[in-house]
Amino acid sequence: MELAWYALLGLFFAGYLVLGGYDYGVGLLLARGADAPRRRAALNAVGPFFLGNEVWLVAAAGILFGAFPVLEGELLAGSYPAVAAALAGVILVTAGVQLRSRPDSARARAAWDRVIVVGSLLAALGWGVVLAGLLQGVPLRADGHVAGVTHLFTPFAAATGLAVLALVVAHGATFLTLQLPTVEGDRLRPLARRLLLTAIVAVGAATVAGLLSDRVRAAAQRPAVGVLLAVLLVTALLAARAALGRRRPGLAFAATATALALPVLLIGATLWPYALVSTVEPSASLTVTDAAASGPTLRLLGWLTVPLLPALLGFQAMCLWIFRGRADGRAPVYW
């Protein structure tokens, strides 16, 4: 049962990286200095999905607290600066996207757009470092608490943060080639392809940094799986690039979405059976079972929430269906 909940946690966090990922990617692309109508069009392409995307994070955090309370406490408190930065980013993006068009003046709107850029940057880097923190282990002591924050500042964490950033931008650009009206989408294709190349390089760099790091090698229970998944990630990005070259933006978006979901799978599978590995006290490492809530809690959550999952996912799918197709101006422009 712990495994099922662990998978569900992974599903929701991966879903957040995929969906929130293109929000942040689109947000970062506002920094290109496109004119005001284009910036607005880009945000409205995210339009109806924006609120539903971000809530995957809220749900993932809820599952983390309800089903893995011990992991929640130690992971978040143990990665404090990274989580706090990511959180600040999430908030800036939420407020920025929803409020940027409320003032009338072009200057105020441009200022809000900068808020969105900074927020997207913080969110991408922050979650990247949190993911790196999982892979390189944390100094979990025998008393069950994590000490210090300096353990986060390693070359591997920096490389992973940048890799997630590059992934997110490339994903956002691919999303726009799919979602904007055809003419605009085509204009963005060369940029998206360049960004995908950058992402490939960044992911490669992070993989090398990981292979060189003693901490990552010590924490990884299945290094081969980790390397395999990193290879898959690069393959997905190459596929996305090729698909864009053949004017298949839908396929390209599916590939970048896979690329954003893969890190979660990679970490889960590489660390299994551990959820959080201690770098100082091997016996203090938390296995997934240790980290999980006790049986009655998981059963209760199972009864109350699992029957609802089809509805949750179904309504999100309905949103995708209703607002499917390129943004064509049939829905109101609001963001």
Added chain:
Amino acid sequence: MDTLLLARLQFATTASVHFLFVAVTLGLVTLLVGMQTAWVVTGNHRWERLTRFWGQLYVINYVLGIATGVVMEFQFGLNWSGLSRYVGNVFGAPLAIETLVAFFLESTFLGMWIFGWHRLRRGAHLALLYGVAITAYASAFWIMVANSWLQNPVGYEVRDGVAHLTDFAALLTNPALWMALGHVVSAALLTGGLLMAAISAWHLNRRTPDLALFRSSLRIGLVTAALAITLVQGFGFAQFGPVGGVQPTKFGGDSPQAEVLIADWTSRFGPGDYLPPALSNVGLGFMILIGFALGLLWLLVPLLWRDWIIRLRFPLWLLMLALPLPFVALILGWIAREVGRHPWVAYGLLPVDQAVSPISPWLMAASLVGFTLLLGTLAVTNWMLLARYAARGAADPALGRPPAQPPADDPRPEPAFA
């Protein structure tokens, strides 16, 4: 510097800002459901305009509800990791249910509602708003289940120093829950109603050309607020019984039950100060005063007859001046409830100093200052935008503007996709 104190301060500030926004959310969404239903049923254009104008304010207000809510959710793990460790098995369950059952759907529906004007059939569009409202109430319910468990832990058993869930039904029949839920929800309705009445009063006082529109919302807001304040008073006084029963130390600790309890705690947790600071009850007194003062709203209701309330003008001023009162009362009430359970996070089970994360005070201070500045700035900006949109009137809200219509407020209309 003391990590514990800083963590408490941070929770108090974020929670207070969160509640100022979500109370308005809960109140307004209820009224919006009524307005949009009236529009769909009668087809009357005025209801559509009302829905768009108040919906616009609702959606702007909603932004900070989300932003502060996300910080609150993560704060449990960041600052209160002991809470997850010792009582997470029980306390985490209602929070997880809340996020999956309520927030997830609420946000999905709201996004579709905002962008669904002119694209969905009227009935489907209305159903989305019902979805948003129902899930908003569901989230209030589950968060109050969680909070009431901290006030009065039930349905658990401690094994190896960790609380395990034994009886979920006990969480739902918690004596600390139902009167508080009624009180919170009616306080939110009061706040939403009074906000609507006060903004309408401002427009009417300036002799707005949109008289018919704001006359309607004045009436709706005032009647809602009046009904709600009665409920607030009823549930408020009804809380003293159950809360005093399960938390004898809360409203002053000189009763025999409180002495027994403190003796028991002293034997189990060692000697200490087991009474909450006196400050919390001062706030309670003020809130009750505000509650009585707002009871006078009923005196304005008869003036709705023949629009005396508008013709006399001074009642409009009274409504505008009363607007801050419910917000002050909201904060005071929560401080009474939360500070009143001290020194416990979970009453009689987990002291605050065991719940706080063992992180450096400097980090905690940086986090407190950083998030307070961030959320404070956003909150003030948000209120300024709300005030500006409220003052602009109902001529052309961005919400629900037909896709073909260029925004009237924009000298160079932006084509959506140039």
